[in-house]
Amino acid sequence: MWDKGDNMVKITLDNIEFCLKEYHDFQWIHTYGKVFCVFDQTGSGCISMGVNNGEKRYFIKVAGADTMEAEIDPLESVRILEGAVKLYERLRHPNLIRLLEYFPVGDMFAAVFEWAEGECLFDHWNFDYYAENPYIKSPMVRYKELSVEKRLDSVNVLFSFLISTAEHNYVAVDFYDGSIMYDFNTDTTTICDIDFFREKPSVNDVGEDYWGSKRLKAPEEYVLNAVIDERTNVFTLGALIFQTFGTFTQEEIKLRYENKTFLPCARETWELNSIAYSVALKAVSTEPEQRYGSISEFYEEWKKAVADEI
Numbered sequence: 001m002w003d004k005g006d007n008m009v010k011i012t013l014d015n016i017e018f019c020l021k022e023y024h025d026f027q028w029i030h031t032y033g034k035v036f037c038v039f040d041q042t043g044s045g046c047i048s049m050g051v052n053n054g055e056k057r058y059f060i061k062v063a064g065a066d067t068m069e070a071e072i073d074p075l076e077s078v079r080i081l082e083g084a085v086k087l088y089e090r091l092r093h094p095n096l097i098r099l100l101e102y103f104p105v106g107d108m109f110a111a112v113f114e115w116a117e118g119e120c121l122f123d124h125w126n127f128d129y130y131a132e133n134p135y136i137k138s139p140m141v142r143y144k145e146l147s148v149e150k151r152l153d154s155v156n157v158l159f160s161f162l163i164s165t166a167e168h169n170y171v172a173v174d175f176y177d178g179s180i181m182y183d184f185n186t187d188t189t190t191i192c193d194i195d196f197f198r199e200k201p202s203v204n205d206v207g208e209d210y211w212g213s214k215r216l217k218a219p220e221e222y223v224l225n226a227v228i229d230e231r232t233n234v235f236t237l238g239a240l241i242f243q244t245f246g247t248f249t250q251e252e253i254k255l256r257y258e259n260k261t262f263l264p265c266a267r268e269t270w271e272l273n274s275i276a277y278s279v280a281l282k283a284v285s286t287e288p289e290q291r292y293g294s295i296s297e298f299y300e301e302w303k304k305a306v307a308d309e310i
Contacts, residue, residue, distance in 0.1 A: 045077030057115035064108035118181030174211035238283025
């Protein structure tokens with residue numbers, strides 16, 4: 001079922017409604033079961049669906065559908081997902097969502113994953129809902145309310161995954177809290193989006209608009225032709241750690257966007273000890289050569305710093 005509105009098309013699958021810029025036939029999705037949720041507010045031009053056949057659930061990502069908030073054209077969206085499926089195969093990890101199969105669908109391209117339980121830590125598509133219902137806590141707020149020990153375990157997963165990424169000769173790109181899910185029932189951390197990871201050596205071939213969140217990007221991720229390497233990923237993980245154990249005001253977060261610069265929290269608003277603060281601070285040094293040379297080196301210092309926090 002579908003309806004054409006002003007500059008958009010409303011499509012309904014199994015009583016789930018979503019919007020695109022133009023109509024696409026998704027009846028083929030029923031090969032996998034009944035649609036129970038849709039994520040259509042993406043800048044990647046991909047639409048994703050949760051599908052249940054009564055025995056198994058799947059997460060199906062479809063490129064080329066031209067979402068309402070797409071920042072790239074459908075052909076580019078397809079090209080990116082076609083390249084990304086190789087990443088999920090090469091960078092397999094216990095905490096990375098598992099790719100099952102992929103194939104073209106007309107002028108679109110689909111990737112089918114095992115369903116992973118959890119909630120995205122940056123579910124921007126729900127922000128208006130939280131603003132209208134302030135009594136409902138977002139996944140990130142609930143995550144921040146977890147015990148220090150549980151959050152340290154979660155951060156260990158990020159270290160493990162990024163160490164594995166480096167060992168496979170890749171660098172993480174556009175890796176942020178929107179790439180991470182947390183299952184509050186089982187305390188499981190899952191990496192759900194690695195579509196823009198790149199093989200080394202790599203450089204910033206885009207410039208200021210290089211992929212990534214302005215809240216977390218390293219300085220070189222704004223500079224055309226700057227080297228993007230493991231030290232860049234050290235910065236990214238350091239920024240995520242500050243977000244996990246630090247407190248920031250809305251004004252401080254706003255400044256990150258406006259100034260295109262990550263700023264660590266003050267020591268007074270940091271939950272862990274001073275040594276851990278210093279370790280994280282080194283990770284987000286402005287100059288790459290002042291950071292840890294690798295994720296593994298960063299992890300060794302981090303483990304020593306937080307040993308008394310467990």
